[in-house]
Amino acid sequence: MTFRTRLLLIFTLAVVASVGVVEWLVQGATRREFERMDAARSDALVMQFRKEFDRRSQEVVSAVEGIGRSDTALNIAISPDPTSFYSEAGALAAAHGLDLLELVAGDGAIVSSAEWPARFGYHEDWLLEHGDWAEGQAFLRRAELPDGVTLALAAVSTVAAGDSKLFVVGGQQLDQAFLSTLVLPDGMRALLYRSLQPAFAAEQMLGPGPRSASLQALVEDTLARKRERYRVLGTGADAESFHALPLAGYDGAPLGVLLIASSRRGLAELESKQLRYGIEVAAFGILMGVALGAWATARVTRPVERLARSATAVAAGNWDTTVEVTSGDEIGRLALAFNRMTEELTAQRERLVQAERVAAWRELARRLAHELKNPLFPLQITVENMQRARSQYPEQFDEVFREGAQTLLAELGNLKQIVARFSDFAKMPAPEMQPVDFNRLVGQTMKLFEPQLAKAGIAATQELDPAAPAVMADPEQMTRALRNLILNAIDAMPQGGTLTVRTRRMSAGLRLEVADTGQGLTPEECGRLFTPYYSTKTHGTGLGLAIVQSVVSDHHGRISVASAPGKGATFQIDLAAEAGD
Amino acid sequence: MCSRWLAVSKHCNVLWDRPPGLSTASRRQARRPVPLLILLALAASAPAATRPHYGGVLRVEVRQNIESVDPPDTGPGLADLIGAFSITRWEAGRRASYAADDGAPGGRPFLDAVEVQMGRPLRDQSIDLEVGKAEVVELGPGDARRGAAGRRMWVSAPVRIVALVFGPRVEDARIREGLALAVDRTAILNVLLQKQGEISAALLPQWISGYAFLFQSSADLAKARTMIAAAATAARNLSIGVEDASFRAMADRVALNARDAGLAVTAAAPASAADVRLVEVQVVSSEPARALAGIAAALGLAVPPRMDSVEALYNAERAMLDGFRVVPLFHLPAVYGAAPRVRGATGISPLGQWKFENVWLEGGRP
Numbered sequence: 001m002t003f004r005t006r007l008l009l010i011f012t013l014a015v016v017a018s019v020g021v022v023e024w025l026v027q028g029a030t031r032r033e034f035e036r037m038d039a040a041r042s043d044a045l046v047m048q049f050r051k052e053f054d055r056r057s058q059e060v061v062s063a064v065e066g067i068g069r070s071d072t073a074l075n076i077a078i079s080p081d082p083t084s085f086y087s088e089a090g091a092l093a094a095a096h097g098l099d100l101l102e103l104v105a106g107d108g109a110i111v112s113s114a115e116w117p118a119r120f121g122y123h124e125d126w127l128l129e130h131g132d133w134a135e136g137q138a139f140l141r142r143a144e145l146p147d148g149v150t151l152a153l154a155a156v157s158t159v160a161a162g163d164s165k166l167f168v169v170g171g172q173q174l175d176q177a178f179l180s181t182l183v184l185p186d187g188m189r190a191l192l193y194r195s196l197q198p199a200f201a202a203e204q205m206l207g208p209g210p211r212s213a214s215l216q217a218l219v220e221d222t223l224a225r226k227r228e229r230y231r232v233l234g235t236g237a238d239a240e241s242f243h244a245l246p247l248a249g250y251d252g253a254p255l256g257v258l259l260i261a262s263s264r265r266g267l268a269e270l271e272s273k274q275l276r277y278g279i280e281v282a283a284f285g286i287l288m289g290v291a292l293g294a295w296a297t298a299r300v301t302r303p304v305e306r307l308a309r310s311a312t313a314v315a316a317g318n319w320d321t322t323v324e325v326t327s328g329d330e331i332g333r334l335a336l337a338f339n340r341m342t343e344e345l346t347a348q349r350e351r352l353v354q355a356e357r358v359a360a361w362r363e364l365a366r367r368l369a370h371e372l373k374n375p376l377f378p379l380q381i382t383v384e385n386m387q388r389a390r391s392q393y394p395e396q397f398d399e400v401f402r403e404g405a406q407t408l409l410a411e412l413g414n415l416k417q418i419v420a421r422f423s424d425f426a427k428m429p430a431p432e433m434q435p436v437d438f439n440r441l442v443g444q445t446m447k448l449f450e451p452q453l454a455k456a457g458i459a460a461t462q463e464l465d466p467a468a469p470a471v472m473a474d475p476e477q478m479t480r481a482l483r484n485l486i487l488n489a490i491d492a493m494p495q496g497g498t499l500t501v502r503t504r505r506m507s508a509g510l511r512l513e514v515a516d517t518g519q520g521l522t523p524e525e526c527g528r529l530f531t532p533y534y535s536t537k538t539h540g541t542g543l544g545l546a547i548v549q550s551v552v553s554d555h556h557g558r559i560s561v562a563s564a565p566g567k568g569a570t571f572q573i574d575l576a577a578e579a580g581d
Numbered sequence: 582m583c584s585r586w587l588a589v590s591k592h593c594n595v596l597w598d599r600p601p602g603l604s605t606a607s608r609r610q611a612r613r614p615v616p617l618l619i620l621l622a623l624a625a626s627a628p629a630a631t632r633p634h635y636g637g638v639l640r641v642e643v644r645q646n647i648e649s650v651d652p653p654d655t656g657p658g659l660a661d662l663i664g665a666f667s668i669t670r671w672e673a674g675r676r677a678s679y680a681a682d683d684g685a686p687g688g689r690p691f692l693d694a695v696e697v698q699m700g701r702p703l704r705d706q707s708i709d710l711e712v713g714k715a716e717v718v719e720l721g722p723g724d725a726r727r728g729a730a731g732r733r734m735w736v737s738a739p740v741r742i743v744a745l746v747f748g749p750r751v752e753d754a755r756i757r758e759g760l761a762l763a764v765d766r767t768a769i770l771n772v773l774l775q776k777q778g779e780i781s782a783a784l785l786p787q788w789i790s791g792y793a794f795l796f797q798s799s800a801d802l803a804k805a806r807t808m809i810a811a812a813a814t815a816a817r818n819l820s821i822g823v824e825d826a827s828f829r830a831m832a833d834r835v836a837l838n839a840r841d842a843g844l845a846v847t848a849a850a851p852a853s854a855a856d857v858r859l860v861e862v863q864v865v866s867s868e869p870a871r872a873l874a875g876i877a878a879a880l881g882l883a884v885p886p887r888m889d890s891v892e893a894l895y896n897a898e899r900a901m902l903d904g905f906r907v908v909p910l911f912h913l914p915a916v917y918g919a920a921p922r923v924r925g926a927t928g929i930s931p932l933g934q935w936k937f938e939n940v941w942l943e944g945g946r947p
Contacts, residue, residue, distance in 0.1 A: 083772045087723065118833035121768045146833065146848075 004301045011293030015285045023278035027271060034267045035241070041185060042243040042260045049190065049245075049258060052181055053153070056172060057138030061155040063096035064170040065136075068157030076103055077159045077166035082111045089114035098170040100143050100152050106165030116146050127167050130250065133158055139250035142196055143171065150175070151194035151247075151256050174256065176206050187263040193219045194256050209261070215242070222246050223254045232264065239264040303331040307338055319346045371418045375411035382407045421543055428547070431474030431554050438503050438512055439464040441475060445482045446501060449490070457496030458489075468503040471510050471575045473555050481551040484544040485514040485571050492518030492569065509577040515570035521563040529561055548573075633925060637942035638694045641717040641935075642701040642709060644825060646674035659697065661930075665690045665938035675699055691925065691941035703827050710918050716942065717928060720918045721827055722775035731921035737933035739779050739786045739912035740864040743828070745835065746880060747906050751856050753816045755808040756844070757905035760819075760857070762805035763842035764835055766798055766910055773830050778913035784876045784898050786912040789869050792895055796902065796909070805842040818845045822855030831910075832859045861913075867932060869894055873901075880907050 067073055072092060076085045082105060089112035093101035101114040108123040127133075133156040143152040154171030172178070174192060182190050191207030200216045214233045222229045222244040229244040240261045247256035306323050313321040321342055323335040382404040389400035446460055453460050482501075489499050497517035504511040521529065530549040552559040552573055563569035647659060650671050659677065662668075664686065666679035679695040701709070706718035710732070720734065745764075747757050766780040779786065783793035809817060819839070823832045829848075835857075836846035849855035865875040870888040877884045885897040901907065915933030926939040 084723070084775060086772045116833075116837075117830060118837045120772045120834075121765075122837075146836075 002301075003304065004297045007297040007300065008290065008293045011296065012286055012289045015289030015293075016282060019278065019282040019285045023274065023282070026278075027274055030270060030274065031267065034264075034270070038241055038262045038264075038267075039243075041188060042241075042262060045182065045184065045188060045190065045260045046243065046245060046258070048182055049260075052178075056153050056178070057155070060098070060138050060153055060170060060172055061136055063098050064101075064155040064157045064168050067092050067096055067101070067170060068159050068166075068168045073103070073159045073166055073168055074161055076111055077161040077164045083120075086112045086120045087117065088112045090117065093170065096170070097172075099173045100150075100154065100169075100171040102167075102169040104167040104169060106167075111166070116144060118146070119144070124167070124169070127156065127169065133167075138171075140174070140247055140255045141171070141249055142255060143173075149196040151192075151196060153178075179207055187266060189261045191215075191259040191261065192256060193259065195219075195223055195254060207259070215259070218242055218244050219257050219259070222257045226252075226254050234264075237265045237268040239268065300331075303327070303335060307331075307335060310338060310342070314342055314345065319349055368422075372415065375414045375418075378411050379408055382411075424543075424547070428477075428550055428554075431477050431551070433472045433474060435470040436473040436475045436478060437468075437470050438473075438478075438510060439466070439468055441479060442482065442501050442503060442512070445479055445486065448483075449486050452490065453499065456490050456493065458493055459496075459498045461498060461500040463500060463502040465502075465504045467505040468510050469505060469577055471577055473575065474551075477551045477554070481548040481573070482512070482514070484548045488544055488571075489514055489516035489518065489569075492516050497568070506574065510575050512573040512575070513570055515568060517568040520565045520567045521561065521569050522565055526561050526563055530559070633691050633941045634943060635691050635941065636693050637691075637944065638696055639692050639717060639923070639937060639940065639942060640696050640698070640715045642698045642706045642715045642719070644701065644703060644706075644719055644827065646700040647677075648673045650677070659935070661934040662695060662937065666692075666695055669694070685938065687938060690938040692937060695937055707918070710920060713920065716920045716923050718918050720916045722773065722777050722916075724918065733919040733921070733923060735915075735917040735919060735927050735929045736777075737915040737929050738788055738931040739914050740931075740933045741778075741913040741915060742781075742784060742786070742862040742864065742876060742909055743778075743831070743911040743913060744784075744860055744862065744880070745908040745910065746858045746860050747908075748854060748856050748858070751816070751819065753812045754904055755812045756816050756819070757908070759805040759809035759812070759842055760835075760839050760844060761905050761908040762801045762808070763838045763844070764908075764910060765800045765838050767800075769831055769834050770911060773834060774911065774913065777916065778911045780910075781912045782902075782909050784880075784901060784907070784909055785869055785873055785894075786864065789864065789867055789872055790894065790898070792891070793912075795895075796899075800838070802838075802842060809843040817843060818847075819856040820847050820849035821857045821859065822849035823859045825861060828859050828861065835859065864932060873898060877901060882907065 070092070072085075072088060076082050076088065079085065082103075085103065089101045089103050092103075093099070093114035099115070102119075102124065103111040103113075104124050104127055105111050108125055108128045110119050110122050110124060113119045138153050138155045141152055141154045142149050143154070151174045152171035153174055154169060157168040157170075159166040159168060174194065179190055179192055184190060189207060189209050191205055191209070191211075194204040194206070196204055200220055202211060202216070205211050205215070205219075212233055214231075218229060218231050218233065223246060226246050226248070228246070230241065231244070232239055232241045234240055240263050243260040243262075245258045245260075246254040247258055249255045303323075303326060310321045310323045319342060322339045325332050325335045325339070386397070386401055386404045389397045393400070442462060442464060446462060450460070486499065486501075493499070493516055499517075500513070500515045502511075502513040502515070504513070530545050548571075549559055552575075555575055557573055557575040559571065559573050561569055561571050650659075650668060650673075662679050665682055666685075667682045668677065669680045670676070670678035676699060677697045679697070681690045681693050683689045698715070701718075703719060703721040703724070706715065707720065707724045709715040710718045745760065751757055761782075770776060770778065770780055779793075780798050781787065781793050782796035782798035783790065785793060787793035821832050821836055821839075823829050832848065836848065839846040846857070860880070862876050862879040864872050866872045873888060873894060874884045876882075880901075882901045885893070885900070888894045888897050902909070915929060917929060919928060922943040923940060924943050925941045926936065928935060928937055928940050930936055
């Protein structure tokens with residue numbers, strides 16, 4: 001992955017992440033705001049319910065106290081036989097707008113009941129258990145009806161006449177009609193659960209709208225904990241937030257639950273819109289990010305790419321490469337540094353070349369001195385012998401002269417040969433490429449060395465790959481290189497051995513191997529083997545393998561040696577099929 | 582008037598002079614004269630000093646919708662009009678008109694005519710009496726107790742039997758007996774009936790049979806609960822119906838008592854076939870055997886062939902009530918209210934039969 005791609009990806013991811021974070025923050029803020037508004041609306045509705053509750057309470061209290069103050073109530077209270085009043089409650093309840101009314105004697109026995117006339121004589125023990133009833137207060141209570149139990153907002157008034165007492169217990173049912181008095185905003189609904197039975201009863205849930213099973217759990221939880229609960233029920237657009245308020249009776253026991261439900265459809269739709277807008281903004285942001293990223297990364301990476309190209313050129317040997325400095329920022333400073341670096345590298349290379357050249361000349365001088373010193377010393381001795389023989393032994397001078405002249409000629413021949421080798425190394429021409437059949441070349445070359453190999457006691461072996469391809473090469477230079485390798489192998493096997501020359505077809509060209517079974521080379525010797533004028537032998541110029549390396553290099557090939565002490569050496573020349581193109 | 586009282590009184594005293602098979606205490610109670618009759622006699626003697634007037638139409642209202650002009654379906658009073666009055670118009674279930682019969686055996690009645698309006702609720706009857714739209718109306722317990730200025734009240738002996746009758750669907754006798762034991766008759770008598778009438782678990786009233794007190798009428802809620810709890814759950818759901826709306830409150834109280842005992846009793850629609858019906862049966866005779874036969878016929882019970890002794894009568898009645906298919910609750914009097922302008926003798930007999938031949942209206946023809 002390129003630097004530009006990575007930069008582009010980072011840029012795009014940054015944009016997407018930013019949009020996502022903003023979307024998340026906006027959604028969170030929206031949700032909090034919605035829930036705050038929802039809570040405010042619920043609180044308002046709860047307040048409205050409480051006001052309505054208080055108003056109804058006041059109505060009930062007024063009605064009950066009115067009945068308590070009536071002559072009828074007093075007559076019943078003082079009557080020694082109140083049984084004749086058993087039907088009074090119905091008329092009184094109707095006259096005072098009460099749904100429920102019971103006239104209860106001081107002993108707790110019902111004298112008359114509006115809601116259940118047949119209950120006369122039954123006892124309302126809770127009235128006596130509670131003790132004194134505070135006037136002017138209403139409370140919730142379960143009231144029994146012929147067809148079941150209902151939840152009522154009730155009040156008690158006590159009529160005392162001497163030793164006699166009468167309880168007036170009146171109330172209004174908390175039913176659908178009560179709920180319908182609440183003014184509900186759009187999207188809200190109020191439900192009233194009347195806890196009239198030990199277990200949850202769905203039919204006691206008053207109010208509009210669906211009732212899910214989870215509503216039952218909320219009601220039961222509220223009744224159990226006896227405190228306000230909040231829960232979101234449902235999912236998506238059908239979700240509703242429920243505020244559940246327990247409604248307690250006079251003894252604190254929860255008798256009902258008021259449920260204020262607020263639809264979350266608005267929130268869901270808002271969130272859906274936000275999500276859609278978010279996606280659109282994100283998509284636009286991504287596109288913009290990609291475009292801006294491409295532009296920005298191009299601006300950032302272009303000088304870097306120029307630097308990279310320049311570095312590649314330097315690595316390829318073009319050391320005088322420079323980078324255009326277009327800015328004064330970090331990249332510009334980097335380009336300046338690069339240019340300084342290449343300038344210093346060039347200078348260092350020139351200094352190194354200079355030093356190497358001097359070293360080469362010194363080495364050449366050393367080798368020349370060494371090579372020339374060997375034949376010069378016999379020359380000097382021979383001449384000195386001839387001079388000594390002429391002055392001291394004139395009678396032997398002729399013989400000494402003849403032998404001396406032969407020696408002088410031989411050493412002069414050596415000098416000429418040394419000079420010729422240096423001359424050859426210096427005159428290495430450019431190769432003239434043509435298709436070369438190396439199997440044939442190997443055969444011809446090996447034929448030349450047959451007498452020499454036989455004399456040295458060396459067995460020659462050719463392992464030629466018939467599939468070896470023809471390779472573009474200079475046959476004369478390659479013959480010279482092969483000859484040097486064969487001579488090198490002969491020199492490595494003074495006690496005789498086996499010389500093996502192989503050709504092998506490679507995937508991209510040809511491999512030529514010359515292996516001997518001589519004493520081998522150390523790793524250090526292997527490292528220096530191709531250095532000019534380096535030789536492990538006591539004779540020779542040290543130019544043979546250097547010439548081979550020079551030829552192989554001119555053919556864009558590669559030469560290597562594999563060897564270990566005592567195990568011979570194998571030289572490998574790899575040539576590309578299109579070598580020299 | 583005195584002869585009428587004496588006839589009733591003699592009838593009551595003579596009937597069970599020595600009721601066989603009863604204990605001493607029972608005989609003492611059986612001999613006890615009916616105080617209500619004494620009141621009736623005293624009430625009847627008061628207007629005798631007033632000079633009778635001829636003429637006028639006596640407007641009478643009743644609760645029942647009488648469908649047939651022929652006895653015994655003519656109700657408590659209509660049949661007794663025949664003799665002194667002759668029928669001139671009959672609209673079944675709505676109204677009937679009777680004209681004075683000049684050739685009546687006891688002489689022409691003082692009234693010119695009697696108009697009977699049927700199917701009139703008790704409450705409306707009371708209002709009609711107050712506003713002068715009727716001269717004679719039936720009174721409910723509350724109205725009877727309250728009374729009104731100048732209003733006359735005719736009260737018979739307890740001749741109306743109020744009973745629970747179980748339908749064939751209620752097969753479990755434990756349910757029937759349980760309900761019989763659950764009903765708090767005392768509360769109903771004291772409150773709903775305003776102490777009018779008698780608590781009884783017998784078919785024949787005490788004043789006729791003399792042994793009615795032998796039938797247990799007290800409630801035993803604990804025993805009722807035990808018996809009902811032993812019955813199948815499905816059998817504990819009952820419906821109760823009334824033939825007369827004036828008994829609705831009583832039926833509600835019975836349902837409440839039944840609920841306390843473990844039954845679920847719901848009110849049935851008037852026209853529906855309820856599991857239990859709260860019915861009223863009229864005693865048609867003061868003669869015990871005839872009275873029991875009439876009651877049995879009205880309740881659909883089998884009538885024993887021979888009831889010529891007290892034991893036989895008692896056993897017959899006991900047999901009728903075995904199994905609790907019929908559970909008598911009360912014996913109630915017939916109570917009529919008469920407008921102040923109605924004068925003359927008491928307009929009903931101890932059996933609640935109409936006796937309008939000795940009644941006249943003030944302001945009738947001079």
